Amino acid sequence: MPFLCVNTQHKRMITKMTHVSIYVTDQARAYDFYTNKLGFKVITDVPMPNNDRWITVCPPEQPGFEIMLAPINRGLFSKETANALKELVEKGTFGVGLFTCDDIYATYEELKAKGVEFTKVPKKEFYGIEAIFKDDSGNWFSLAQLV
């Protein structure tokens, strides 16, 4: 049955994720937070029309994954929607993702020393050791040392 043969040249549909948006309430402040506090690298910082900036950053060891620091007030949303989104972000509604690290205790101590706010201190869980921190806008992330 030739039609059942596996085609090694077959192109898979989705292969990987390259960009993700994080909605931030103040782009310049977020830039400082993600680069100087979290230690992320800037991949793109391009000035755009209307005093806008296209900024993407990445975790130091993941250059192929661009996190866009997207200001809520960029004009994508109506004023009403932007205000509602800003309120939700600021009150910590959105858990955006999980970052991993080699040594969670050292990472936790360093981020705490830099003023990063944690809502969960490192705790052993069945999947590893996990803490939770918030960015300067209110988005929260899991920080984990996975087993």
Place this chain on the structure above:
Amino acid sequence: MTGEQYPKIYLYRRLVQAKLFIDAHYADKIDLSNIADEAYFSKFHFIRAFKNIYRKTPHQYLIFVRIEKARGLLKAGIPVSEACYAVGFESLSSFSKLFKSIAGITPSAYSIQQQKIKTQIAEAPLTFIPGCFAEKKGWLKKEQF
């Protein structure tokens, strides 16, 4: 939080403080023995504990930070020799050698490369942005999308 959940907290704090000290004073003449003393470690224990956490000895980490900072300066258009001394190196030849071993490219080639990218960004900023996002934000006319 119990000791079992969060072990050796004071040890971690001292090592993190040492790392943050290097981050802040990389451009100065840093004596790593002094950092070990201030962190209340024997030099040998300090180097071993630091490497366990950061995968680099304190000295290797200091070099790494200096090279990373130099990259930023070169990207900003600062001349190679100026960048070399600004990040704490005393010899241009050792700077170039270490830069190449870490960045995989010489400082002058890196500088040229970065200035070229800056020119490209200034001339055609949209080529650095995924078209779908640019279109959605009204930076790109639909017919060009």
